[in-house]
Amino acid sequence: MEKSSSCGFHCIKIKDIGVKLGKDEILKNVSIHIHCGELTVIIGRNGAGKSTLLKAILGEIKHTGTIEFFDIKQEKYENLKIGYVPQSINVEKHMPTTVYDFVAAIISNKPIWLKKYKDVYEKIKEHLKIFQADSLIDKSIGDLSGGELQRVLLSVATIDNPNLLILDEPVSGIDRNGIKEFFNLVDVLKKEYDMAIILVSHDFNLVKKFADKVVLLDKTIIKQGTPDEIFSSKEYKERFED
Amino acid sequence: MEVIYNILETLLPFDFITYDFMKNALIAIVLLSPLFAILGTMIVNNKMAFFSDALGHSALTGIAIGMLFGISNNIAMIVFAIIFSILLNLVKHKTAYGADTIISVFSSIAIALGLAILAGVGNFNKYSSYLIGDILGISQEEIIYLAIAFVVILLVWIFLFNKIHTISINTSIAKSKGINVLLIDNIFVISIAIIVMLSIKWIGILLINSLLILPAASSRNIAKNMRQYHLFAIIISLVSGIAGILISYYINVPTGPAIVILSGVFYFITFILKDKVKG
Numbered sequence: 345m346e347k348s349s350s351c352g353f354h355c356i357k358i359k360d361i362g363v364k365l366g367k368d369e370i371l372k373n374v375s376i377h378i379h380c381g382e383l384t385v386i387i388g389r390n391g392a393g394k395s396t397l398l399k400a401i402l403g404e405i406k407h408t409g410t411i412e413f414f415d416i417k418q419e420k421y422e423n424l425k426i427g428y429v430p431q432s433i434n435v436e437k438h439m440p441t442t443v444y445d446f447v448a449a450i451i452s453n454k455p456i457w458l459k460k461y462k463d464v465y466e467k468i469k470e471h472l473k474i475f476q477a478d479s480l481i482d483k484s485i486g487d488l489s490g491g492e493l494q495r496v497l498l499s500v501a502t503i504d505n506p507n508l509l510i511l512d513e514p515v516s517g518i519d520r521n522g523i524k525e526f527f528n529l530v531d532v533l534k535k536e537y538d539m540a541i542i543l544v545s546h547d548f549n550l551v552k553k554f555a556d557k558v559v560l561l562d563k564t565i566i567k568q569g570t571p572d573e574i575f576s577s578k579e580y581k582e583r584f585e586d
Numbered sequence: 587m588e589v590i591y592n593i594l595e596t597l598l599p600f601d602f603i604t605y606d607f608m609k610n611a612l613i614a615i616v617l618l619s620p621l622f623a624i625l626g627t628m629i630v631n632n633k634m635a636f637f638s639d640a641l642g643h644s645a646l647t648g649i650a651i652g653m654l655f656g657i658s659n660n661i662a663m664i665v666f667a668i669i670f671s672i673l674l675n676l677v678k679h680k681t682a683y684g685a686d687t688i689i690s691v692f693s694s695i696a697i698a699l700g701l702a703i704l705a706g707v708g709n710f711n712k713y714s715s716y717l718i719g720d721i722l723g724i725s726q727e728e729i730i731y732l733a734i735a736f737v738v739i740l741l742v743w744i745f746l747f748n749k750i751h752t753i754s755i756n757t758s759i760a761k762s763k764g765i766n767v768l769l770i771d772n773i774f775v776i777s778i779a780i781i782v783m784l785s786i787k788w789i790g791i792l793l794i795n796s797l798l799i800l801p802a803a804s805s806r807n808i809a810k811n812m813r814q815y816h817l818f819a820i821i822i823s824l825v826s827g828i829a830g831i832l833i834s835y836y837i838n839v840p841t842g843p844a845i846v847i848l849s850g851v852f853y854f855i856t857f858i859l860k861d862k863v864k865g
């Protein structure tokens with residue numbers, strides 16, 4: 345992954361996203377602008393459509409509206425490359441997939457079941473270092489702690505230099521220290537690697553500390569702005585303080 | 587073929603090898619076992635045991651339909667199984683919950699339809715051998731089909747395994763990395779369909795699924811990474827396969843059951859070793 349200083353010249357425009365499931369309108373008129381080097385946090389109650397919005401941006405579900413990735417410097421639209429950290433993955437204790445196997449299968453075309461490839465191994469180890477996860481490389485992904493797994497998932501999501509990083513409630517199942525550590529890593533990615541990041545989170549104290557922008561979602565955007573603006577607004581209080 | 591026969595006779599100086607049907611059976615099992623083992627690794631990972639079981643059952647409908655339309659059994663079964671597997675896969679992708687119920691519905695309908703048609707035409711007894719299978723009845727022509735399937739599935743595994751693996755861990759990650767999940771998944775289930783249909787005549791509908799599941803499940807008990815997972819599964823599958831044929835030759839037990847019993851023994855041995863190896 346390449347380090348880069350904040351350029352501020354890339355912009356992801358999420359325009360007028362709507363999702364219908366049968367007759368139910370799950371999301372409508374969702375428009376968000378996201379810049380590189382910026383952490384945008386989506387908050388909302390259960391069923392507000394947070395995960396649905398992420399799935400729409402990922403292109404996994406049918407939606408109306410568009411997602412555009414614009415290079416301001418060169419004045420042109422480019423293909424958006426997304427890195428994604430899901431809520432959970434299909435793991436079992438002691439399963440025969442090591443961290444190396446998991447990552448190598450994603451970044452390399454050489455069949456991981458035939459042999460271990462030294463060059464791929466070194467590349468993965470190097471990248472895991474950014475997330476202090478290089479010592480986990482030979483461990484089974486089923487034997488990692490919640491925090492360790494999150495660090496591995498973050499390195500998988502970022503290994504091919506995505507323009508946008510999407511993190512879906514990644515802190516559930518991790519203790520307090522793990523959550524803090526996770527936010528710190530996200531902050532490093534934002535500042536040193538200049539990534540645009542969308543995060544769904546329930547930890548409002550950490551959101552206040554780290555977010556650049558907060559979006560309050562309830563089937564549509566109720567309010568978006570700086571953390572201070574959102575957490576002092578009556579719309580936020582109506583939904584979370586009764 | 588003669589060359590391979592001669593090599594076998596030189597390598598294995600036992601009296602059983604002088605029979606052509608034993609040579610054919612041995613060649614077939616050497617081709618089939620590794621395929622069962624490697625496909626099994628991802629069937630077990632994806633918790634698809636029930637899925638492949640249903641696929642085996644669909645063979646009966648395939649035979650029946652083939653008979654109705656006068657197509658050869660092999661072709662009818664393979665075509666039907668491919669359609670059946672793609673349908674099952676679509677259903678699996680559309681429903682997040684209760685996939686096992688839907689697979690069960692498909693599976694029962696496939697069996698019922700097969701039995702009804704075969705009984706209706708009055709030919710059921712002729713095909714009841716498909717339930718148990720007979721590995722000693724393999725012809726040279728069928729071995730050539732097997733060899734082709736062996737190469738094709740090996741190529742699929744070399745070029746697509748990484749993607750199949752990523753999908754098995756998390757489909758959203760796979761999609762975000764640009765993998766066409768439905769396409770790759772379809773290729774995977776079609777591979778299973780082909781190998782199940784090619785071997786069902788020799789292993790039998792009742793036991794075919796155990797050959798896909800047991801070697802991989804045994805290996806999973808003791809393997810620490812993907813290389814070991816494949817290697818142990820292939821060894822267990824090969825050893826049970828070859829030993830199963832020899833046992834059935836010497837003590838007159840049907841081959842399919844002999845192979846499955848041996849694989850079962852491997853499963854329990856690895857199950858006991860599990861904590862020692864991985865603890």
